[in-house]
Amino acid sequence: MLILGIESATSQVGCAIGGHEGVLASAHSARPRRHAESLAPQIEFIAEQAGIKLSEVGVVAVDVGPGLYTGLRVGITTGMALAHTLRIPMIGVSSLDLLAFPMAHTERTIVAAIDARRGEVFHASYRAVPGGVQRMTEPGVSAPADLRADIIADHDEVLLVGDGALRYHQEFENVTGVEVADAAVAFPSAASLVMLAHAKALREEFVRPDQIEPMYMRRPDAVAKWESA
Amino acid sequence: MSADRILGIETSCDETAAAVVSRGTDVMSSVVSSQIELHARYGGVVPEVASRAHVELLMPVVAQAVVEAGVEDREIEAVAATYGPGLVGALLVGVSAAKAMSMVWDVPFVAVNHLEAHLYASFLEEPDLEMPLVILLVSGGHTSLIVMEDHLRYRVLGSTVDDAAGEAFDKVARHLGLGYPGGPVIDALSVDGDPNAIHFPRAMAKDGWDFSFSGVKTSVVNHVRKNPDTAIPDLAASFQEAVVDVLIDKARRAAREVGAKGLCLGGGVAANSRLREKLLDVCVEDGFRAFLPSRAMCTDNAAMVAAAAWWRLEADGPSPLNIGADPSLRLPVH
Ligand SMILES: [Zn+2]
Numbered sequence: 239m240l241i242l243g244i245e246s247a248t249s250q251v252g253c254a255i256g257g258h259e260g261v262l263a264s265a266h267s268a269r270p271r272r273h274a275e276s277l278a279p280q281i282e283f284i285a286e287q288a289g290i291k292l293s294e295v296g297v298v299a300v301d302v303g304p305g306l307y308t309g310l311r312v313g314i315t316t317g318m319a320l321a322h323t324l325r326i327p328m329i330g331v332s333s334l335d336l337l338a339f340p341m342a343h344t345e346r347t348i349v350a351a352i353d354a355r356r357g358e359v360f361h362a363s364y365r366a367v368p369g370g371v372q373r374m375t376e377p378g379v380s381a382p383a384d385l386r387a388d389i390i391a392d393h394d395e396v397l398l399v400g401d402g403a404l405r406y407h408q409e410f411e412n413v414t415g416v417e418v419a420d421a422a423v424a425f426p427s428a429a430s431l432v433m434l435a436h437a438k439a440l441r442e443e444f445v446r447p448d449q450i451e452p453m454y455m456r457r458p459d460a461v462a463k464w465e466s467a
Numbered sequence: 468m469s470a471d472r473i474l475g476i477e478t479s480c481d482e483t484a485a486a487v488v489s490r491g492t493d494v495m496s497s498v499v500s501s502q503i504e505l506h507a508r509y510g511g512v513v514p515e516v517a518s519r520a521h522v523e524l525l526m527p528v529v530a531q532a533v534v535e536a537g538v539e540d541r542e543i544e545a546v547a548a549t550y551g552p553g554l555v556g557a558l559l560v561g562v563s564a565a566k567a568m569s570m571v572w573d574v575p576f577v578a579v580n581h582l583e584a585h586l587y588a589s590f591l592e593e594p595d596l597e598m599p600l601v602i603l604l605v606s607g608g609h610t611s612l613i614v615m616e617d618h619l620r621y622r623v624l625g626s627t628v629d630d631a632a633g634e635a636f637d638k639v640a641r642h643l644g645l646g647y648p649g650g651p652v653i654d655a656l657s658v659d660g661d662p663n664a665i666h667f668p669r670a671m672a673k674d675g676w677d678f679s680f681s682g683v684k685t686s687v688v689n690h691v692r693k694n695p696d697t698a699i700p701d702l703a704a705s706f707q708e709a710v711v712d713v714l715i716d717k718a719r720r721a722a723r724e725v726g727a728k729g730l731c732l733g734g735g736v737a738a739n740s741r742l743r744e745k746l747l748d749v750c751v752e753d754g755f756r757a758f759l760p761s762r763a764m765c766t767d768n769a770a771m772v773a774a775a776a777w778w779r780l781e782a783d784g785p786s787p788l789n790i791g792a793d794p795s796l797r798l799p800v801h
Contacts, residue, residue, distance in 0.1 A: 242736040249735070264529060272791075273559075274559045274562060274563060274791040274792060275790070276789070277566075278563075278566040278570060278788040278789070279788050281567075281570060284571060284790065292522070293569050303682070307556065308518075308559060311522055311559060311560055312554065312561075313560050314522060315522055315560050315563040316563045316564070316567045316569075317567075318522075318525075318526055318564070319525075319526065319565075319567035320567045320570070320571060321562035322530070323567065323568045323572065324571055325539065381530065447526060452522065458513060458515035458516050458519070460509050460513040461516065464509065465506060
């Protein structure tokens with residue numbers, strides 16, 4: 239079964255096509271905030287490179303966040319419209335899971351941290367298990383200093399990964415036992431998304447396009463203000 | 468390039484809409500899901516709330532439009548979406564979905580200017596409108612006086628220098644505690660009020676083609692402060708009269724000056740009953756043809772997007788897939 243993966247939860251955007259034989263083609267743009275401009279041409283490009291028609295795709299996988307709202311919406315809407323029009327199911331994967339997934343070789347606790355802007359990071363903890371990683375905490379949103387305090391309190395050897403970890407590296411570098419993963423793995427990749435979605439597809443963890451929900455993690459300011467008034 | 472049946476998508480503000488229109492005139496379906504209730508408690512459209520709602524609502528609305536049109540997917544020959552002006556996060560939802568569908572169906576994608584779409588709303592109900600036309604486009608987001616010389620050829624004579632006309636209605640209604648959106652409430656209250664009870668200023672009435680509505684709003688606020696006992700219907704009617712007077716005066720002058728064949732209204736404020744009444748009066752007096760689209764075609768909808776797309780596709784061909792949203796897009800002028 240061919241999977242089209244769309245990844246747009248951070249400032250970058252990418253997509254990939256693959257299946258049980260691995261990733262057939264992928265595209266990636268690191269130029270920030272060009273999600274809407276880049277994504278559709280990228281999808282056309284990778285379909286051509288993989289030598290397939292979109293009608294051959296069997297599942298659309300999307301990164302459902304948490305991440306940058308505008309990017310998320312571009313990727314999720316594109317994915318929903320593709321799946322709806324092709325009449326095929328979807329698979330939603332969290333951006334934090336995507337960051338932790340390639341770190342499965344480590345024996346440390348993996349903490350994925352994505353830049354949430356406004357001086358905060360989205361984060362979750364994982365540990366390596368046979369065949370992948372397992373999430374140990376619910377995704378949260380915190381100030382880097384609070385995440386640092388949690389890490390110190392847990393006394394674990396930690397591998398911190400993500401653009402949130404990079405942006406606030408000074409906050410974490412001097413904590414004993416903490417290693418910050420480098421920039422090459424700081425953004426979720428569409429290729430990882432396809433591989434992770436493939437594992438989920440084998441377990442038939444499909445959803446309908448209308449069941450895909452972005453993980454915003456925060457209410458809009460106006461709503462928060464109104465509800466606390 | 469030509470395509471008979473176009474699926475249009477509109478998500479520039481707080482309406483999630485989809486429609487199927489044949490040859491730019493025949494509306495096969497038009498579905499609008501309004502978010503007014505979502506935004507009412509905030510007294511205006513909250514961009515982040517609107518964007519989130521568009522993501523949830525768009526595909527069900529598109530599905531309904533296709534079903535109501537009674538067409539198969541493969542009978543849709545192009546997919547169009549508004550790409551500006553509007554709220555950037557909201558626009559991107561429609562643009563992204565339209566591109567995706569156009570790729571799957573292997574049909575052209577057409578990026579549509581929302582203002583141009585409003586102008587084409589008139590042609591959906593009256594395909595043979597003669598040009599040049601003077602169009603008064605008034606809503607919560609826009610206030611423009613436009614001359615349409617021929618299809619896809621416009622001149623913008625003037626725009627608002629501060630608040631849009633609909634925005635002034637909303638702000639005055641909010642100040643008087645009348646709720647949101649302000650236009651319909653003030654319109655309804657004015658029926659029982661005296662439009663000449665208070666004389667509010669007609670800003671920039673005689674000079675140029677631009678509009679200004681923030682002064683009249685301030686005058687209402689000041690009047691209420693000094694005269695707290697003024698009857699609300701009189702206030703509403705007098706305020707409405709001041710806004711309508713300026714709009715009508717300029718539209719009439721413009722129509723005379725360019726030798727227009729007709730005068731046309733568009734945008735949400737075009738539903739205002741006093742504005743419609745006065746426009747008709749003026750047209751009868753001066754011998755212009757008046758065209759007042761139905762309320763459904765004045766407010767944001769996707770049929771007008773599909774209609775404008777039909778003309779654009781014929782003239783310019785498909786839009787490139789690397790187009791983004793342009794929140795401050797203007798009308799293309801010649
Ligand atoms: Zn509009």
